[in-house]
Amino acid sequence: MTETTQKHQSTLDTAIKALHGRTFFAHFPENPSPDIYGPDADRLGREAFEARRNQHYTELLQGEPEAWAGQEDSPYEQQPLGIKYPYFAPQILIERAEKAFGEWRKIKPAQRAALLTEALDGMKERFFEIAYATMHTTGQAYMMSFQASGPHAADRALEAIAAGYEEQTRFPEETTWEKPMGKYNITLQKTWRAVPKGVGLVIGCSTFPTWNTVPGMFASLVTGNPVIIKPHPKAVLPIAIVIAEVQKVLAAYGLDPNICQLAVDAEDRLITKDLCESPAVKLIDYTGGNQFGDYVEGLKGKTVFTEKTGVNSIILDSCDDLDKVAQNLAFSVSLYSGQMCTAPQNFFIPETGVTVNGEPVPYEDVVQKLAAAVTGLAQNPKAGPHVLGAIQSPATQARVEQLALNGGRSILAHGTVNNPTFQNARTCSPSIYEVQSSQVEQYSQELFGPIMLIIKTKDTQESIRLAAQLAREHGAISCGAYTTDQEIKEQIMDEMSLAGTPVSFNLTGGIYVNQNAGFSDFHVTGGNPAGNASFTNPEFVIKRFTWVGFREPAQATG
């Protein structure tokens, strides 16, 4: 194993350095180019995915299951994938995880980090297969499927491994403590262990099945905790492939593959609560809606890491080029049909309009410009379908179609989008509503999907006050602000920082408020109701283990 540790040491050292520099760093290339991944990589990945349809997923090393279960549908085809995964009763999963704990916790942090990095190398070989698996479970477009579920997820996993490795080696394994007592010294030999907390459970979501799952999964693993991965029943395949790669490495090193288990619901039995409530489960990572998230956060005796939902705001005050701003924002609301946790929802615009290059542009003009930009993007056949992707669940589509805001004004109705490849794709273009700032109840909850709310405020001060209040009370994961006024900018930073919300200022061109870079942007701050954890700050890893010290008089005292 020493060889493996040495092999990955420079990757880990570089990753730790990147974590603290927080400038651009990516270990896994995000470009699905044949020049990088090989001329056949895409084709082979697609074929591998296609071959899995209507089959049992037999790649895992968890032994013979008691049943096979699978409920995935492709949002592009609106028909079942037909893949069945091994089902094990919660108690079996827990027992196996507890057994595997004894072995895994005794592996040194450096070795665990190396083995897990090796598993990411295996994952890299399957980025294209994961990409197609992601498309046909989440409805993401091809490029996002590749990047988010492949290299970006792998980088977030490496980030968690690096942070976990760093934190576990930040204090010495042993030292000699020698206290001068005047006439003599008291000398103690001291040692410390970073003791893992126990079985980890990672609960995935339907829209980002690897990106949102691997940070908690690898953070728990690197700190010595066995994990049970419970994906959303509609998005299992992408993470199943990652789990298979981890199990492969574990087995190759003679370790119990049950250190990392896949857990799926049976057709007639949901197992997540059983797993959550098992006394053996000490750590829970959760991504998903507020209702279940609040349940998870309320469980006693567990260390819990959540990413729930929030309402993200855009504050429009002033800018240099309103067309560029409108295009940037239209892209942000359209990207994956607003199904990103970082997608903006609430656009605060003063009734007095927006200052552009020092000149006032009336409110209604700004609104119409945003609507035109959204329509232009959705109706551009070369861009629209590739930006919007498909809508993951029928419930999201129904929300867009049936939305009627009490007292709101419809600015833009949702429309149809034709996907050139998948005629049956579940799609629609974004809808836009205007609500008055006084109708807080209309815009204070997340309306997941391609829905944009324009909130007419008295002035920028009211915009800031409301955006900060929403973030504090209902959570927010991102915020975009456009202002050329330094004082306003500082005020937004100050008020949004107290609301635990990162702010992107004045984005135009090829960078969007939804985007979030591993090794640089902390994802979710943990500082508002949208979630209590952050990818990957030190807290995300150190809460998974306990420092315990031992001491004994040294043989020779001074």
Added chain:
Amino acid sequence: MTETTQKHQSTLDTAIKALHGRTFFAHFPENPSPDIYGPDADRLGREAFEARRNQHYTELLQGEPEAWAGQEDSPYEQQPLGIKYPYFAPQILIERAEKAFGEWRKIKPAQRAALLTEALDGMKERFFEIAYATMHTTGQAYMMSFQASGPHAADRALEAIAAGYEEQTRFPEETTWEKPMGKYNITLQKTWRAVPKGVGLVIGCSTFPTWNTVPGMFASLVTGNPVIIKPHPKAVLPIAIVIAEVQKVLAAYGLDPNICQLAVDAEDRLITKDLCESPAVKLIDYTGGNQFGDYVEGLKGKTVFTEKTGVNSIILDSCDDLDKVAQNLAFSVSLYSGQMCTAPQNFFIPETGVTVNGEPVPYEDVVQKLAAAVTGLAQNPKAGPHVLGAIQSPATQARVEQLALNGGRSILAHGTVNNPTFQNARTCSPSIYEVQSSQVEQYSQELFGPIMLIIKTKDTQESIRLAAQLAREHGAISCGAYTTDQEIKEQIMDEMSLAGTPVSFNLTGGIYVNQNAGFSDFHVTGGNPAGNASFTNPEFVIKRFTWVGFREPAQATG
């Protein structure tokens, strides 16, 4: 303020280095010698304390109070001190803290760290006054009062300042993020802020009024949170002096002294729950009993740090010199009459006895040797009173006097101890009971005070199993083990580490299981029910602030 920052930088750098080296380090000398603190320091400190009796405590800078309140009694004199402290209604304290927050959070971490270190220098000037204040509120003997409430507490405070400063400066304040996109680069200017969470509340205990209070107090302060200190009503003076020193520094630098406020109960109104439940209070540090501790841990929307109670075990398996072991343990149970959270309570001894130098010593002989050592220490007029000190509360004394364990055997009854200086001191010598290992309910709770339980086990395996089970289920803060067998030692380390309990092996001579060194021993691990926090691991400080990032396109893009 730059000058102040520079003045304390080397102290902070040295402290951070010590935190990571974890070898012996003390910034504040623990020896109350005239050579160190000056020939008049002790006398002046005593006079300062004496002058406070039956007076209003007017040193704080919190303005005119609505009432004056004080309930302290000296355990040595068993009569009131008569000192009255300014009383403010909880809502006033909260409002003032919220107002002070706006100012304090904008001070840079390095400046906050410097100001707080300066306050510790002020505290050092008053170590002797604090020592007498501690004696006459807690009942600690002079030496412990000086060391625990003075230099040791100040070192724990410095530890928290250093850790907080380090964690807040571990990520850059700003960086340029430049992502190569092939034909061009995207360049963002990024900044990050460590955003304090809000008003902190620190709830103190009656036995260690500064030592257990200053870590949370200074950890919250260094991370930018204003604090309200709510001491135990029976032990206010020692921490009031520390608060006065902090306020003095704040005022000297033109800052609001309400950044750090003293809060006391009125005679007829307990305010702790009002403070706990205020929505403005985001951080709570608590030291004390389980019942209130569980209430604090159960509060929603707060970040809580607790040290509650546990049952500490001694495992006797084998040793080289039983007399030395017995003397060491007798000292540990007697030190401050068992009123330390690290004091051992449960002594697990196999019915087959203990192996001494390879020879078996029968169980009963071991028990009698321990009893004899306890009696010998208590009855030694030159040692007993100075080790035992006085008993802080009448309830503790009553517990010792009235203890009757169902099915237990009294090995040694409590006795009287004559204090040469204070004839009215509330004292008694330790009592020893024997209980069977099967009677878990008799020894699974903390019996605070000078009470030692000997638990007769089948063998060392049962001793280990029970000690680990008690720690897991009821909490433990320390554990002592005596074994010359390497395998047993490794087993104890493994099982107690899973129970989040540090272990001291084979202590004899002048070092005791109760003792706990700043900058080296993590105090409480946070890994069992005895408390969820640890002095001072990174978690103790990073949970007090949130990392929030900001980004904006750079002016010049590549």
